[in-house]
Amino acid sequence: MVLRRGAVTLAVAAALLGPVAGFVGHALVPLPLRLAWFVVAFAAAVAPVPSFLAFVAGGVLLPVVPALAGWPNVSLMEQWALALLVTAGLRAAWRRDDAVPAPSRWAGVLAALVTASAVVAVAPLTVAHGGALELAGKAALFLRAEYVTGSSQRHVLASVASWAVVIEGLAMFWLARRMVAQVGRAPVLATLAGAATAVAAFGIWQWWTGAHLLAFWRQYDPHLRRINATFTDVNALGAFLAMLTPAVLWLSGAASSSARRVAWLLGGAALLAANVFTASRIAWVAAVVGVLTLASTAFQQGLVVVRAERLAHLRRAAWAAGIAAVVLLGGLTAWGTVRDVRVVTQRSYLDPVLATLNMRAPLAERLKGRLAFWDAGVSMVAQRPLDGIGIGRFFKDVSRYATNPEALPRQQENAHNYFLQLAAEAGLPALVVLLAAWGAALRRAQADAGDGRLAGTERWAAAAAAAGLIGFAVTCLTGHSLLLREGQFVTWIVVAVALGPPRGGAVASGRWRGAAAWTAIVLSIVSVVPRARAAIDAVDLTRVFEGLYDEEVFGDGRVVRWTEAEAVFHVPASAISVTFTVRGLAPVPQRLDVAIDGRDVDRLSLDDHNWRVVRYMLPARRTSPYRPIRLRIAPTWRAPGDARDLGVMLSGVEWTLPVAPP
Numbered sequence: 001m002v003l004r005r006g007a008v009t010l011a012v013a014a015a016l017l018g019p020v021a022g023f024v025g026h027a028l029v030p031l032p033l034r035l036a037w038f039v040v041a042f043a044a045a046v047a048p049v050p051s052f053l054a055f056v057a058g059g060v061l062l063p064v065v066p067a068l069a070g071w072p073n074v075s076l077m078e079q080w081a082l083a084l085l086v087t088a089g090l091r092a093a094w095r096r097d098d099a100v101p102a103p104s105r106w107a108g109v110l111a112a113l114v115t116a117s118a119v120v121a122v123a124p125l126t127v128a129h130g131g132a133l134e135l136a137g138k139a140a141l142f143l144r145a146e147y148v149t150g151s152s153q154r155h156v157l158a159s160v161a162s163w164a165v166v167i168e169g170l171a172m173f174w175l176a177r178r179m180v181a182q183v184g185r186a187p188v189l190a191t192l193a194g195a196a197t198a199v200a201a202f203g204i205w206q207w208w209t210g211a212h213l214l215a216f217w218r219q220y221d222p223h224l225r226r227i228n229a230t231f232t233d234v235n236a237l238g239a240f241l242a243m244l245t246p247a248v249l250w251l252s253g254a255a256s257s258s259a260r261r262v263a264w265l266l267g268g269a270a271l272l273a274a275n276v277f278t279a280s281r282i283a284w285v286a287a288v289v290g291v292l293t294l295a296s297t298a299f300q301q302g303l304v305v306v307r308a309e310r311l312a313h314l315r316r317a318a319w320a321a322g323i324a325a326v327v328l329l330g331g332l333t334a335w336g337t338v339r340d341v342r343v344v345t346q347r348s349y350l351d352p353v354l355a356t357l358n359m360r361a362p363l364a365e366r367l368k369g370r371l372a373f374w375d376a377g378v379s380m381v382a383q384r385p386l387d388g389i390g391i392g393r394f395f396k397d398v399s400r401y402a403t404n405p406e407a408l409p410r411q412q413e414n415a416h417n418y419f420l421q422l423a424a425e426a427g428l429p430a431l432v433v434l435l436a437a438w439g440a441a442l443r444r445a446q447a448d449a450g451d452g453r454l455a456g457t458e459r460w461a462a463a464a465a466a467a468g469l470i471g472f473a474v475t476c477l478t479g480h481s482l483l484l485r486e487g488q489f490v491t492w493i494v495v496a497v498a499l500g501p502p503r504g505g506a507v508a509s510g511r512w513r514g515a516a517a518w519t520a521i522v523l524s525i526v527s528v529v530p531r532a533r534a535a536i537d538a539v540d541l542t543r544v545f546e547g548l549y550d551e552e553v554f555g556d557g558r559v560v561r562w563t564e565a566e567a568v569f570h571v572p573a574s575a576i577s578v579t580f581t582v583r584g585l586a587p588v589p590q591r592l593d594v595a596i597d598g599r600d601v602d603r604l605s606l607d608d609h610n611w612r613v614v615r616y617m618l619p620a621r622r623t624s625p626y627r628p629i630r631l632r633i634a635p636t637w638r639a640p641g642d643a644r645d646l647g648v649m650l651s652g653v654e655w656t657l658p659v660a661p662p
Contacts, residue, residue: 009093019164020086022144023079028072029148037083044087052179055080056191056493060199060240060486064230067212073150078168078485085171088178105517106437107170110430112524114391116531117426118163121390123532124539125156127626153395154412156546156568162392162425162483169488176496185461189247189497192490196244197267200274203229203237207277215643223347227277236481238283239472240490241275245287246294246467250460281352282478290471297463301450333357343368369409370416370478376402377415380424387531388427400543411550414483418476421483429520438473441498442466448500458500465498541570541626549644563647565636570626571618575655578629579615582606583649586637592648595630606648613652 024034044051062076122135129135142157143164151161180188206212206227217226217234231237248271252264275283298304336354343355343365356366364371379401380389389397399411415421423431445466449459472491481487547567554560560583571578584590584606592604594614601616618627633647 009090018140018143019078019147020082022148023074026074026145026148029074030071033071033074033076033079037079040080040083041087044084045091048084048088048091049179049182051084052175053183053187053191055084056188057195057198060195060490061202061230063232063486064202064212074148075150075485077489081168081172081489085168085175088175092178106433106440107173109517109520109524110433110437111167111170112521113426113430113433114163114166116524116528117388117391117430118159119528120387120531120535121159121393121425122157123535124541127536127539127541127624152564153392153414154547154549154564158395159390159392165483165485165488166391168485169482169492172489173492173496176493177499177502180496180499181501184455184458185465185497185500186455186457188493189461189465190251192493192497193244193247193251193267196241197248197270199229199231199237200241200267200270203227203274203277204270207274219641219643221279221346223345224279224349224351225277226279227274229274231481231486232484233481234278235280235283235475235479236484236487238275238278238280239286239475239479239481239487241271241278242283242286242290242475243468243472243491243494245271245275246290246471247461247464249291249294250464254457254460276349279346279349279352280475280479281356282475284353286471286474289474290467293470294464294467297446297449297467298460301446301459301463302452303449303456303459303463329357333359364407367478369407372402372404372407372409373398373413373415374417374420375404376408377417377420377424379403381420381428384424384427386427386429387527388423388425388430390535391425394421394425414480416478416480418480418482421480433520438469438495441495442469444500445469445498461497462500465494469494469498542572545569547631548650554649558651560649560651562644563631563633563650564645565633565647567631567633567647567650568628569653570628571653571655572657573625573627574657575618575627576658577615577617577656579613579652579654579656580629580650581611581613581652582631583609583611583651584633585609585639585649586635586646588635588637590648591634593632595628595632597627598630611651618655 020037023029024037026034040051059077059080062080065071065076066073122139123132126132126135129138139157139160142151142155142160146155146157147161147164151158153161155161176188204227206229207225210225212228213225214228214232214234217228226234227237228234229237231240245268248264248268252261252268255261255264272287275287332353336356336358337360339354339358340360341351341354341358342361343352346352346355355361358366376398377394380394380397383389383401389401395412395414398413398415399405399408402408405411415424419431419434422434445462448454449463449466451459454462469491472494475481482491545561545567546569547564548561548569549564551559551561578596582592582604584592586606589605589607592606593600594602594604594616596616596618602614604612604614606612631647631650636645636647638644639646
């Protein structure tokens with residue numbers, strides 16, 4: 001008992017030393033926000049259930065607050081969740097009320113697999129960052145600095161950020177399970193459905209005003225207004241709305257008064273409209289799948305009792321609806337093919353459907369280049385099926401694994417299929433564990449939906465959560481909203497609702513699963529050292545660039561890469577000189593500082609728009625096989641219509657090796 005309490009306390013302390021400490025102590029975070037963390041933690045200690053339900057209701061609304069208030073890009077949702085988790089962790093350690101049923105152990109296995117993957121992913125960085133201890137210190141500083149105010153997937157420690165998002169989602173699952181055990185399924189799911197209605201309403205306002213739309217989608221689909229509401233991705237918003245549509249539908253049907261029924265019907269209409277405005281095709285399909293699944297479950301599990309004479313009528317109506325859907329689909333296919341509607345020319349919310357069904361367009365175009373991303377993902381799985389390439393690495397390495405890199409719409413991008421991305425980054429075992437955890441939740445929800453001993457609201461909540469989770473799983477086939485913190489939090493809360501309160505029999509019947517889970521965790525830990533050594537031996541830092549955007553062809557035909565405010569590339573330690581070309585195009589003069597091996601060696605003033613060829617002689621080095629070349633540019637700027645923070649253009653990086661004696 002003492003060891004357990006000590007271990008949990010140390011884990012909570014580690015969380016405090018990471019992003020919580022960074023948030024509370026970060027100079028850019030306004031003082032009221034820093035003080036609010038302690039207020040939230042105190043409230044969670046005094047009233048854990050109301051605090052959790054408040055998070056469920058308000059958490060998904062928080063991501064937009066910094067933009068509205070002009071604050072730095074900090075994740076208020078994450079900090080609120082960590083306040084709840086830290087408090088709950090301490091309570092679990094010292095009050096012995098942390099019983100968790102066997103199926104939740106698979107969340108622990110997934111956490112172990114992802115953690116091992118993250119360690120292996122960052123292990124090669126020890127070659128260029130002074131060893132394991134120094135890199136660990138930099139990772140701790142990262143969690144207390146850049147991670148607090150948002151970090152790019154191009155960041156050298158992007159794998160740490162990817163790992164943290166997954167771990168926070170699993171921790172929220174643990175907390176949600178505890179709360180569902182105390183209040184039941186229905187209050188948690190109803191609260192989340194209300195939050196989805198508020199998010200949808202905000203999205204409709206965004207569509208009406210055009211405020212806070214993502215710059216990328218304004219450029220990519222200039223003739224179609226795609227909303228993101230409080231999310232950082234339009235497809236993730238669509239997945240969220242699709243997942244909660246069955247819950248809102250249930251609540252409208254189960255309302256105890258006409259006023260509540262009208263309110264929930266209006267909420268359902270808001271979800272439908274906002275989902276349409278995302279223009280996410282897979283989210284539309286997911287919403288339909290979720291609603292049909294809820295209807296099917298309701299009839300199969302006896303939630304809706306139909307008299308025999310009406311059952312035949314309903315069957316005929318279902319057949320008629322199916323035939324009408326097939327006819328409609330055929331008509332839309334013919335219309336889209338005749339008009340030759342393309343993704344790049346879509347101007348209405350019907351055009352994405354017509355472009356998808358256009359038989360004259362290549363499949364790769366209709367899927368917006370996803371085939372090339374999937375091809376790279378399959379190559380990653382084929383080469384590293386058991387352990388993957390490392391969590392958070394898909395974005396950076398996709399072009400290395402693509403069969404035809406020229407077919408990639410972008411040289412750095414995610415898989416647009418979360419299942420494939422998880423398998424590629426963390427290995428097939430991680431995907432199996434995720435699906436097993438979701439499968440356990442779905443089986444339990446289906447069983448409870450048909451359990452006449454449970455209250456009707458609990459049965460309906462189980463059915464609605466399962467239907468929403470199935471719909472969300474559909475969106476994972478072409479999207480990756482689980483890469484986002486808000487996607488992780490909400491999804492695992494729904495999984496906890498589907499799994500329901502723990503039952504005594506679940507622990508006894510799951511002993512073999514517990515043994516298997518602990519075996520998998522131990523194997524994950526043991527495998528880290530040999531996997532990390534292999535990754536270090538295989539590293540080639542001359543192919544690793546930090547702080548650089550994708551390659552592009554400039555007007556004179558030169559292949560260039562724009563830098564961010566800071567960029568790093570490496571050359572072999574045996575090189576005797578390095579040469580590269582830079583050019584600044586900012587409307588104001590820029591300063592370029594060059595550092596080699598951590599020492600400043602030059603400062604250039606880029607006040608014209610000409611190419612500069614720079615060359616540096618390199619002294620002998622024996623402590624590391626590579627030497628870093630770091631560029632710092634100030635100020636950065638943004639070109640018209642370009643949302644990127646641009647530094648300078650970099651081209652022609654070359655180095656000279658010593659000539660071997662004859």
